Amino acid sequence: MKPVALLMCAGLFLSGSLQAAELSVAVAANFTAPMQKIAKAFEKEAGHTLALSFGSTGKFYAQIKNGAPFEVLFAADDETPARLEREGHGVGGTRFTYAVGKLVLWSKQPGLVDDKGDVLRRGSFERIALADPKLAPYGAAAMDTLNKLGLTETLRSKFVQGENIGQTYQFVATQNAPLGFVALSQVFADGRVTEGSAWMVPETLHDPIRQDALILAKGKDNPAALELMRYLKGESAKNIIRAYGYGL
Incomplete structure (x- = not known):
């Protein structure tokens, strides 16, 4: 392949990988206010759009098991994401504690x-x-x-x-x-x-309220999912989380 053709292919690959994506995120109700702030900052920085749904972790678990199109879960505990991962509804190695309630x-x-x-x-x-x-x-x-x-x-x-x-x-x-x-x-x-x-x-x-996040099976091919998880581990997101009284 000629050098010009190689450059064109590389350019197409890069432009495709940098395209904005939409990500469906299920968020435990207690994390509503900080997640709204984090989402706004993340969207501005990464260019992706987050579709946020807020509710109870137990209901999200049932919905995910029944095929709901969520791609990332921010739970109010650590047991539910671990269970989803064991049951094949989550991407192995992506689960981590994002806050302690x-x-x-x-x-x-x-x-x-x-x-x-x-x-x-x-x-x-x-x-x-x-x-x-x-x-x-x-x-x-x-x-x-x-x-x-x-x-x-x-x-x-x-x-x-x-x-x-x-x-x-x-x-x-x-x-x-x-x-x-x-x-x-x-x-x-x-x-x-x-x-x-x-x-x-x-x-x-009471038992520690460790709140874990997990990329769900439906989000494994969405690059915005990994970017969001990386963002949650950065100082900008951590500062927001601390500001709402959570431990890290």
């Missing part, structure tokens, strides 16, 4: 929740919101906390369960429940809880 008991009302969580023992409230522990890892962490405190049966009649942590937050934010267990990221900015009152639940009261 923190649980908080929060109320929109100033002074209602004390900084030791003693409000739970007093029980001077009609309802307490938590995410469905069967679908949402933050709900499972809330149940672990109540079990270790010996308060599950005492408070069970007051439970208001959200389908995911996003809905649970709405219950408390609209004061349909005076307090509830939510993700710290939902109420945290500029190094503090921005409104109301809160108790940072000690991590000794």
